[in-house]
Amino acid sequence: MEIDAAKALGAGLAVIGVIGSGIGIGTIFGAYINAVGRNPSMQKPLFGTTLLGFALVEAVALFALLISLILLFG
């Protein structure tokens, strides 16, 4: 039983890492909106880079989520 409890606690603690990714995604899209607001003609080329940054940052969140999923179901 104690191992199960520790697993549940660990799974909960593991997803704390998602906070950083949330901040990162907010920063990325904030910077994108800022940039497009200043220079709307750059919207198209910037969007691709933004999506790339979004995917890279989101992956970090998923690493944390993956650890918690492995702890819960693995």
Next chain:
Amino acid sequence: MAAEGHSPLAQFEIKTLIPLKMGEIDVSFTNSALFMTLTLVLVTLFLVLGMRQRALVPGRWQSMAELSYEFVANMLRDNVGNDGRKYFPFVFSLFMFILFGNMLGMIPYSFTFTSHIIVTFALAAVVFIGVTVLGFVKHGFHFFSFFVPPGVSVALWPLLIPIEIISYLSRPVSLSVRLFANMLAGHTLLKVFAGFIISLGIYFGWVPLAFVVALSGLEILIAFLQAYVFTILTCLYINDALHMH
């Protein structure tokens, strides 16, 4: 708590369809292999049948095939330059394979082969080894200077060179884990929310149902985005090997 029956991870289970043995090695035809074959057939049909008419003014299907071609060609041209065109067939097949694999996985009750680390790691290892060999063929032993950051004083080299080498060696790991974790986490999340629909019943069940619909949309975006990211990182690595810094 193994993956059995109603576990959210049961969807990733590999089932043997046609048992085959080659000596001691198990080479059975599994559902993973089935979906990889299906992906290959679908990509081939999509491109070959789409381009069959070779019309000057493309129809709907032909413009979709041309769109996918131009998308990857532009990506390669923007990130590698004109001498990267030699590697277009490899990059394009990589993109179409991952994209169709991810999209096939979005069909309910199908199997997502990109949610298995062995598949994505094999793809990433091909990219990594190919790019390293390419770098050595192009630059010879001069390729080792890739690990020395330009414009840095010699005093910092003992610190920076190990960091550069570690970051270079971690490329296949991050490349494969990114795709695999995205697919695994996304599909598990969908299954977990789908489980809430039943347990909350008819009065509150529609809340997670709305979530599942929204998440499916997000997952389709992610499926495309991860194929895009995998391909664009491959382009960047090829660029590194061709032009060094």
